[in-house]
Amino acid sequence: MTDPGILILASLADGDKHGYAMVQDIDRFADVHLGPGTLYGALTRLEEQGWIRPLEAEERRRPYRLTALGRSVLEEQVGGLDRVVKTALRRLKHA
Amino acid sequence: MLLAAKLYPRAWRERYSEEFEALLEDYRPNWREVADVMRGAVKMQIKMGKGYLTIVAAMAVAGAIVAGVVAFRAPSKYVSTAVVQMAPREVEPFETKFLSRTFLTTLICNPKLGLYPATIRPSTMEAAVHEMQRDLRVNRVEAHGPGGATAPALRISFSYPDRSKARDVVAAIAAEAVDDHGWNAMRQFIWHDLWPHEAPPAPLPHAQLLSPASVPGKPVGPNRLSLIATGIGAGLLLGALVGFAVRRPKRALLLAGFALGGAAVGIQVALVVIFAVPDAYTSTATVLVSPPIFPERPSGAAMTASMDARFRRAQEEALNEAGLAAIVQDRRLDLYKSERAREPLEKVIETMRARDLVIRPLDTEATAPSSVRGISISFTYPDRYKAKEVVEGIVTRLVNAHFQDAQRTMQSAIAGDETRELLERHLGDNLEVIDFASLPQGGVVPGSWTFAAVGMGLGVLAGWLLLARRNAARRLQAA
Numbered sequence: 001m002t003d004p005g006i007l008i009l010a011s012l013a014d015g016d017k018h019g020y021a022m023v024q025d026i027d028r029f030a031d032v033h034l035g036p037g038t039l040y041g042a043l044t045r046l047e048e049q050g051w052i053r054p055l056e057a058e059e060r061r062r063p064y065r066l067t068a069l070g071r072s073v074l075e076e077q078v079g080g081l082d083r084v085v086k087t088a089l090r091r092l093k094h095a
Numbered sequence: 096m097l098l099a100a101k102l103y104p105r106a107w108r109e110r111y112s113e114e115f116e117a118l119l120e121d122y123r124p125n126w127r128e129v130a131d132v133m134r135g136a137v138k139m140q141i142k143m144g145k146g147y148l149t150i151v152a153a154m155a156v157a158g159a160i161v162a163g164v165v166a167f168r169a170p171s172k173y174v175s176t177a178v179v180q181m182a183p184r185e186v187e188p189f190e191t192k193f194l195s196r197t198f199l200t201t202l203i204c205n206p207k208l209g210l211y212p213a214t215i216r217p218s219t220m221e222a223a224v225h226e227m228q229r230d231l232r233v234n235r236v237e238a239h240g241p242g243g244a245t246a247p248a249l250r251i252s253f254s255y256p257d258r259s260k261a262r263d264v265v266a267a268i269a270a271e272a273v274d275d276h277g278w279n280a281m282r283q284f285i286w287h288d289l290w291p292h293e294a295p296p297a298p299l300p301h302a303q304l305l306s307p308a309s310v311p312g313k314p315v316g317p318n319r320l321s322l323i324a325t326g327i328g329a330g331l332l333l334g335a336l337v338g339f340a341v342r343r344p345k346r347a348l349l350l351a352g353f354a355l356g357g358a359a360v361g362i363q364v365a366l367v368v369i370f371a372v373p374d375a376y377t378s379t380a381t382v383l384v385s386p387p388i389f390p391e392r393p394s395g396a397a398m399t400a401s402m403d404a405r406f407r408r409a410q411e412e413a414l415n416e417a418g419l420a421a422i423v424q425d426r427r428l429d430l431y432k433s434e435r436a437r438e439p440l441e442k443v444i445e446t447m448r449a450r451d452l453v454i455r456p457l458d459t460e461a462t463a464p465s466s467v468r469g470i471s472i473s474f475t476y477p478d479r480y481k482a483k484e485v486v487e488g489i490v491t492r493l494v495n496a497h498f499q500d501a502q503r504t505m506q507s508a509i510a511g512d513e514t515r516e517l518l519e520r521h522l523g524d525n526l527e528v529i530d531f532a533s534l535p536q537g538g539v540v541p542g543s544w545t546f547a548a549v550g551m552g553l554g555v556l557a558g559w560l561l562l563a564r565r566n567a568a569r570r571l572q573a574a
Contacts, residue, residue: 019118020121035131037134
């Protein structure tokens with residue numbers, strides 16, 4: 001689970017954040033460090049796909065917000081992952 | 096990091112540069128983050144940059160940054176230098192000796208010097224010797240001696256990250272050239288004992304230290320400009336390839352296919368060649384002989400003459416037909432098996448001498464008295480271990496023959512027990528194996544990687560020609 005796109009969507013799911021706040025949040029909940037090039041590569045892609053949108057910049061730092069489309073994509077992705085995780089856990093218990 | 100951020104496409108920077116630069120200020124700068132920004136910039140250039148030149152320029156800047164980081168992180172070294180004046184005929188033997196594996200191994204293993212701690216392990220001694228051969232410079236120069244006359248000399252320079260070790264190494268090498276190991280004093284003592292009524296000869300001329308090991312000044316870094324230029328060149332080349340792949344993906348894919356195909360054919364050709372043509376390895380050893388510690392007769396001139404004659408006799412004995420026949424027929428080596436099945440042994444040895452065995456004198460003008468002589472012995476054979484063993488065998492025979500000859504002469508010439516005992520202890524000291532038989536690494540036939548690279552190049556050329564021909568045909572058809 002290291003796809004920067006999904007990690008960013010998950011980070012924005014609980015509220016708007018600017019770049020470095022996302023990096024710190026992802027570092028905390030996923031233990032994954034995103035470099036600046038990787039972060040902005042993913043942000044550019046997510047914005048192009050309409051899954052996130054930029055807000056007004058605050059002191060040069062621009063926060064991003066999850067769009068409705070982004071939220072449904074995240075739900076779909078996480079739902080798929082959830083099924084995989086539950087199946088794996090169940091099978092591990094029986095093994 | 097801010098410099099690396101300039102590598103992003105202009106269109107992207109117009110939209111994101113302000114917030115991106117604000118983000119970079121929050122990061123703790125390190126090389127991992129710089130590399131991440133550069134990777135992101137290249138990806139974005141490929142994705143967004145339509146301009147061929149932009150990609151090429153971006154890759155060149157990236158190459159320059161990477162090369163700059165490498166150049167400025169490489170350790171600087173201190174250089175110490177000494178100049179030693181010596182007899183003309185001693186210059187080449189000493190030059191060879193100072194760069195020889197045996198001599199450098201002695202220096203590397205000297206615990207007082209403690210050189211190359213990161214490299215030195217029994218299994219990597221050869222690597223440490225190669226590294227030292229790169230750091231050590233032994234150049235011939237014309238030096239002005241104390242009398243003002245010019246004379247040949249060796250300039251010894253050594254560069255090393257530790258200032259005092261650089262100086263200690265140069266001082267040790269210069270001392271080796273200058274030190275006569277007490278031979279002159281011993282010669283005078285024995286002379287008086289054996290021939291008290293004969294005037295002793297003048298001391299042997301010896302090397303003089305014109306300029307002692309210098310205290311290194313400022314450290315010298317690697318050639319940073321050349322490294323950065325190389326980085327820019329590599330970046331330009333890579334940028335040209337990436338730009339071509341972005342602009343003409345189909346054509347690039349086709350050429351890549353041809354290149355891979357060419358490489359595959361090259362490897363197959365290499366396999367055929369390797370099986371069809373046996374590879375050959377050359378092992379080499381170097382032997383030096385200096386004037387004997389003591390003349391056999393009370394005549395100074397006889398000393399060098401006897402040295403030359405003895406060395407020649409030893410060489411003849413080590414390389415005579417019987418000696419070589421013993422090596423060729425040695426069960427362990429079993430050399431030239433198929434040749435021996437076809438031809439008489441004399442013919443095989445003749446071929447061995449003419450084709451595979453090379454004896455080269457270090458200095459062909461053996462005229463000056465009281466100086467050092469030397470030869471290198473090389474043998475080429477398809478098995479590198481056997482090549483090494485043959486050279487070792489010949490060197491052993493040479494050393495034994497030289498020693499036994501000296502022993503015979505001394506026993507017949509010197510009657511006094513004490514003097515004989517003293518001389519016996521130093522018998523053979525004047526013959527030195529400065530480079531033991533080397534274990535050859537690379538063979539004469541090029542490796543499969545060379546064939547693969549040539550095949551790849553030919554594949555690209557073939558693909559390019561095919562595309563050019565196809566385009567020409569299409570143009571003709573359209574016309």
